[in-house]
Amino acid sequence: MPTKTETLMARGKAFLGSEYAILCGAMSWVSERNLVSAISNAGGFGVIACGAMTPELLDAEIEATKALTSKPFGVNLITMHPKLFELIEVCHKHGVTHVVLAGGIPPKGSVEAIKAFGAKVLVFAPTLALAKKLLRSGADALVIEGSEAGGHIGPVSTSVLAQEFLPALAEDHLVFVAGGIGRGEAIASYLEMGAAGVQLGTRFAAAAESIAHPDFKKAFFRAAAREAVASVQVDPRLPVIPVRALKNKGTEEFTAKQREVAAKLDAGEVDMHDAQLLIERYWAGALRRAVIDGDVENGSLMAGQSVGMVSKEEPVADIMASLIAECEAALNKR
Numbered sequence: 001m002p003t004k005t006e007t008l009m010a011r012g013k014a015f016l017g018s019e020y021a022i023l024c025g026a027m028s029w030v031s032e033r034n035l036v037s038a039i040s041n042a043g044g045f046g047v048i049a050c051g052a053m054t055p056e057l058l059d060a061e062i063e064a065t066k067a068l069t070s071k072p073f074g075v076n077l078i079t080m081h082p083k084l085f086e087l088i089e090v091c092h093k094h095g096v097t098h099v100v101l102a103g104g105i106p107p108k109g110s111v112e113a114i115k116a117f118g119a120k121v122l123v124f125a126p127t128l129a130l131a132k133k134l135l136r137s138g139a140d141a142l143v144i145e146g147s148e149a150g151g152h153i154g155p156v157s158t159s160v161l162a163q164e165f166l167p168a169l170a171e172d173h174l175v176f177v178a179g180g181i182g183r184g185e186a187i188a189s190y191l192e193m194g195a196a197g198v199q200l201g202t203r204f205a206a207a208a209e210s211i212a213h214p215d216f217k218k219a220f221f222r223a224a225a226r227e228a229v230a231s232v233q234v235d236p237r238l239p240v241i242p243v244r245a246l247k248n249k250g251t252e253e254f255t256a257k258q259r260e261v262a263a264k265l266d267a268g269e270v271d272m273h274d275a276q277l278l279i280e281r282y283w284a285g286a287l288r289r290a291v292i293d294g295d296v297e298n299g300s301l302m303a304g305q306s307v308g309m310v311s312k313e314e315p316v317a318d319i320m321a322s323l324i325a326e327c328e329a330a331l332n333k334r
């Protein structure tokens, strides 16, 4: 007999081809071959974060991930990447089965280009109207991500998004819920509300298999929920997407960076598109400094509010087992 969790995850599992409908959301620098394969090997669904990688680097990363797992995994592409269509071609070459388009509305032809080689497309949508439009125009599944999440965030909390999106969409569409999920009890409730599955990032970032620097992981183990704060927009003309990260010198430097980019905008040295790219490049560099170099003072310690529930380094399989056990226990108590 299937467990209650299995029953509620059935649609999501069938779509992902994994044992559990639990995605590890792509995290730039963190979600590379080691973590991605560990997640998929543990029954979850790993997603490579392409971030600012070149097509050549993505090619190598997919190849290396395939060598470490025979289970399905996905690739997350940022829609504003200047070589998006080349990256899609790399996914095609490797027969990638699931592509996640993140960071904005998918540009014209991108969803079609992915579907043309038979892969499934997952998209993010900040509003219900946009979600409906994307699902109508070919997206196969939706991720709703609340402001509790780590990394780039929208303004609305997961609990509100879930109430807005799930009753409207969950019957006919696959919706995965992300942001602020630290334990299986929360997974149980989103599944009961109709979610096909969930996506976690923060909970897995400091797992044993994550290549993140030991000091990055230590910062996670020490941090409380209230220390994972959203960045503040400095200039009303420069709409920066807020980023949730642990408070440090790096978060203060971002304020200075915004002023610098706004000044370039004023001087006509860059247009709005380039200004936003400069900001995004700043984050990619700052995140690398923290994740890879272990510079936890000046780098960006992107983390969600669930960081308060991450207290020690655990293998991915143990984290997955706890989440599933907590979820099942919660459902059995109902």
Ligand SMILES: Cc1cc2nc3c(=O)[nH]c(=O)nc-3n(C[C@H](O)[C@H](O)[C@H](O)COP(=O)(O)O)c2cc1C
Pocket (backbone or CB within 6 Å): 024, 025, 026, 027, 028, 030, 049, 051, 076, 102, 103, 145, 148, 149, 150, 151, 152, 178, 179, 180, 181, 199, 200, 201, 202, 203, 205, 301, 302, 303, 304, 305, 306
């Ligand atoms: C360190 C870090 C880096 C992230 N980088 C990306 C990214 O490159 N692309 C993306 O779509 N989401 C990114 N995210 C968001 C995650 O994929 C995921 O949706 C989020 O972490 C889920 O919320 P949680 O952190 O509360 O579990 C990042 C999150 C973290 C913590």
